[in-house]
Amino acid sequence: MPQTIRIEDISHHDGERVTLQGWVYNRTDTGKLVFVWIRDGTGFAQCVFFRGNVPPELFEDAQSVAQESSVVITGTVRQDDRAPGIPGGFELGAEEMEILQHAEEFPIQPKEHGVDFLMANRHLWIRSQRQWAVLRVRATVIRAIRDWLDANGFVNMDTPILTPAACEGTTTLFETDYFGDLAYLAQSGQLYNEANIYAFGRVYCFGPTFRAEKSKTRRHLTEFWMVEPEAAFCDMDQLMEIEEEFVSYIVRTCLEERAEELEVLERDTSRLERVTPPFPRISYDEALEIVAEIREAMDDPARRELLELEWGNDFGSPHETELTERFAKPVFVYGYPTRAKAFYMEPWPGRPEVSKSVDLLAPEGYGEITGGSERISDLDLLLQRLDEWELPREAFEWYVDLRRYGSVPHSGFGLGVERTVTWICGIDHLRETIAFPRTLTRVYP
């Protein structure tokens, strides 16, 4: 019995008789030769059927086997520079083929398709090479996130998905019935993490998060994954050091372990090689000046209007795009106006109108991938803020309690998995970075 192998291991079996099991990705023939390209989840490889070498019935099967039919093919591995595939360079000289199921006409072809069609067929689209590559990078990003945090003293503490109230009170939440009461799908685990650090020092939660925002852009999903590390005895400067090490590790891991996938995606990896600590740090005030300079240099009145911004407002994505194009690495922007951010952010010493908040903006126009801050640790200040933001004190009793029993300076941030994967892959749409995206207009399939 020949050994069944995975396509990713094919180069280790040169000259051996082996079995591949998978699906027909594409097929072409030249009369005496049939090339059946198969994929098995680990890679893509071509199986070559030569009329003179195989029984006539088998040759006819090879000529007619439909795209996406499930097959088990046995043959001899040989090196050939002409052989396409991932990893490529090796092919199977086919000798036997069992067709487990003859697929019906597959709607998705190896060519360009429209977004609407592909999204409606997402359950089939994920079989395509580019989607396969993106989702494998995603899996690696997620593992790198956990590996780095686990190795650096962060304890995984999952926070609730069903929550009693808005964590930040600003964004729209999905509402659900909770035995006659209202509950909301979590938009952040941060407040719970602030409780967890008093038990574990450094923690992170990692899970889906839900936002019912009516955003119709390529940077938004209604359900997305976010990792939120939180650390006790950590100020904003120490937070930035954590973030740059963390993000650099994620990028480096993808470069090392997903080179073939990034090549499929035609990613310019030299842009990613530069992502090493330290990252540049600029203040909100400096960023505002840079945007103003860029704006002054523009001729197009429409774009000038888009880049208009007065002190006190948060940057929009046009501002972020212009700003990040000036930097080769991700850039920290810190010290946002207090009123543009959430209620729990520590004020800047001597400048209460500014908060110790920091966002990390990815290069090449990919925008905000993390948002974080030092949190208010003083009891009276937090109570004052709840009032100023007109938040119900009862709902935050437990959160306020954390400032009564050994309060310490602490900080944390959230990193959006899909935005990070989009940037690392160098692709256009967030929706391709999760197997079944949920957007404003889609909950199917």
Next chain:
RNA sequence: UCCUCGGUAGCUCAACGGUAGAGCGGCCGGCUGUUAACCGGUAGGCUGCAGGUUCAAAUCCUGCCCGAGGAGCCA
């Protein structure tokens, strides 16, 4: 919620007031090394829906539905 663009064969698109077409995919045939192969043949349509203008509407007008991109908001 607002702005812009779009909906024609299974898919990607053309036809822009006068008989609805091509490429890919499917099916049939040909070809020793294909890389979205190539060559020949063939089937395939309520032009998003509802009204209107006209001798005549995929095409012009009105309304609606659906989708995409962007703004705001955010990861």
